[in-house]
Amino acid sequence: MADLFGASTATVESGLRPLADRMRPKALAEVIGQSQILGEDAPLTVMLASGTLGSLIFWGPPGVGKTTIARLLADETDLHFVQISAIFSGVPELRRVFEAAKIRRQNGQGTLLFVDEIHRFNKAQQDGFLPHMEDGTILLVGxxxxxPSFELNRAVLSRSQVLVLERLDQDDLRKLVARAEDELGVSLPLDHGAQQALLDMADGDGRALLNLIEQVAAWKIDQPLDAAGLGKRLSKRAAQYDKGGDEHYNLISALHKSVRGSDPDAALYWFARMLEGGEDPRFLARRIVRMAVEDIGLADPQAQAVCLQSWDTYERLGSPEGELALSQAVIYLALAPKSNANYIAYKSARAAAKVTGSEPPPKHILNGATGMMKDQGYGKGYAYDHDAEDGFSGQNYFPEGMERPSLYQPVERGFERDLKKRLEYFSKLRGQRKG
Structure with a gap:
């Protein structure tokens, strides 16, 4: 049917729909990316081929196809597709969904229930899915x-398979651009540099890319834009970063391991990524100090002082100038000699302390402050080390009967090389004194 302007109703409706919605794939084979779950011999392909599709949890960043794949799975398996969001749904709506699914099942049709942001449901709400998953009323796709290992109940996880969806890479995004141009019937007015800048703005998010493309395609310009021209018209999408979520832990892990791996360039990159994401510099300052004591230790005793000084400098200068002091500490730590001997010794000492419980110190190193204590042998036989040859008595300081452990084992790097020589020297003297 044509409207008053001669355009068909279908055409008008299509024009009103967002490009991302219009371009949803009609079959799993059309999905761009995610070959790790959709490729040959990949989990979903094997499940569909064997007819054993079970409940699933899709874990991945926004805009990578979680909703689309769920819809297509329902089509592939002739299941009725129901979509809810944990942000907007509560117990009453869940009850209505489950009741409708039961009726559907009695009439011979199953239900694929897609729950977006499933981690937003609390424990009780998540438990509510279990009986309906077990009796086959619903096939859950969250x-x-x-x-998921942090946010979802073990009971839900034990009844589901977790599939990880990944950010779209540059090749995937280019394919998406080509499809969008075919759908719109236009070529984007961008030169090569601007096209690359557009992909960078999307940051691996296919939906974000399609929204950007829709804006660019609507511009009325005579000459293709370069990257600078594009940047004036479009703002860069904020990098994905949740200061309390997964990306927070992923990036701080990357920073810590880059420092441990003596790579200052990688360490600075992850440090900058966290700052760009809005991380509190004080959190980074605390973590940098931890790196100094955990991974450098006594191989470079200055490292901890450098970190504390950089933290103090940040507190005095504030942002953004103070962040330069923190980056200086990051470089220092990355290039410092590494040792976790203190970390290992500390954990070993804690383990030994748990095993020995409340064993008292040997009496010869207890202070005999009263006559009765002296009668009990407190302080008897104590050798004052300053009076001993080499300032070392070699006495036992562990509980009586406890076998002497070797907790601190310095490495042959940095200042610990000297400490190792001292340790070996005292060990030799201890053997001589004991003899």
Whole structure:
């Protein structure tokens, strides 16, 4: 049917729909990316081929196809597709969904229930899915951007398979651009540099890319834009970063391991990524100090002082100038000699302390402050080390009967090389004194 302006109703409706919605794939084979779950011999392909599709949890960043794949799975398996969001749904709506699914099942049709942001449901709400999953009333497909092992109940996880969806890479995004141009019937007015800048703005998010493309395609310009021209018209999408979520832990882990791996360039990159994401510099300052004591230790005793000084400098200068002091500490730590001997010794000492319980110190190193204590042998036989040859008595300081452990084992790097020589020297003297 044509409207008053001669355009068909279908054409008008299509024009009103967002490009991302219009371009949803009609079959799993049309999905761009995610070959790790959709490729040959990949989990979903094998499940569909064997007819054994079970409940699933899709874990991945926004805009990578979680909702689309769930819809297509329902089509592939002739299941009725129901979509809810944990942000807007509560117990009453869940009850209505389950009741409708039961009726559907009695009439011979199953239900694929897609729950977006499933991690937003509390424990009781998540438990509510279990009986309906077990009796086959629903096939649950949950989507989450957060780590399921932290956010979902064990009972739900034990009845589901977690599939990880990944950010779209540059090749995937280029394919998406080509499809969008075919759908719109236009070529984007961008030169090569601007096209690359557009992909960078999307930051691996296919939906974000399609929204950007829709804006660019609507511009009336005579000459293709370069990257600078594009940047004036479009703002860069904020990098994905949740200061309390998965990306927070992923990036701080990357920073810590880059420092441990003596790579200052990588360490600075992850440090900058966290700052760009809005991380509190004080959190980074605390973590940098931890790196100094955990991974450098006594191989470079200055490292901890450098970190504390950089933290103090930040507190005095504030942002953004003070962040330069923190970056200086990051470089220092990355290039410092590494040792976790203190970290290992500390953990070993804690383990030994748990085993020995409340064993008292040997009496010869207890202070005999009263006559009765002296009668009990407190302080008897104590050798004052300053009076001993080499300032070392070699006495036992562990509980009586406890076998002497070797907790601190310095490495042959940095200042600990000297400490190792001292340790070996005292060990030799201890053996001589004991003899």
């Amino acid at each position: 989507a989450t951007t957060e780590n």
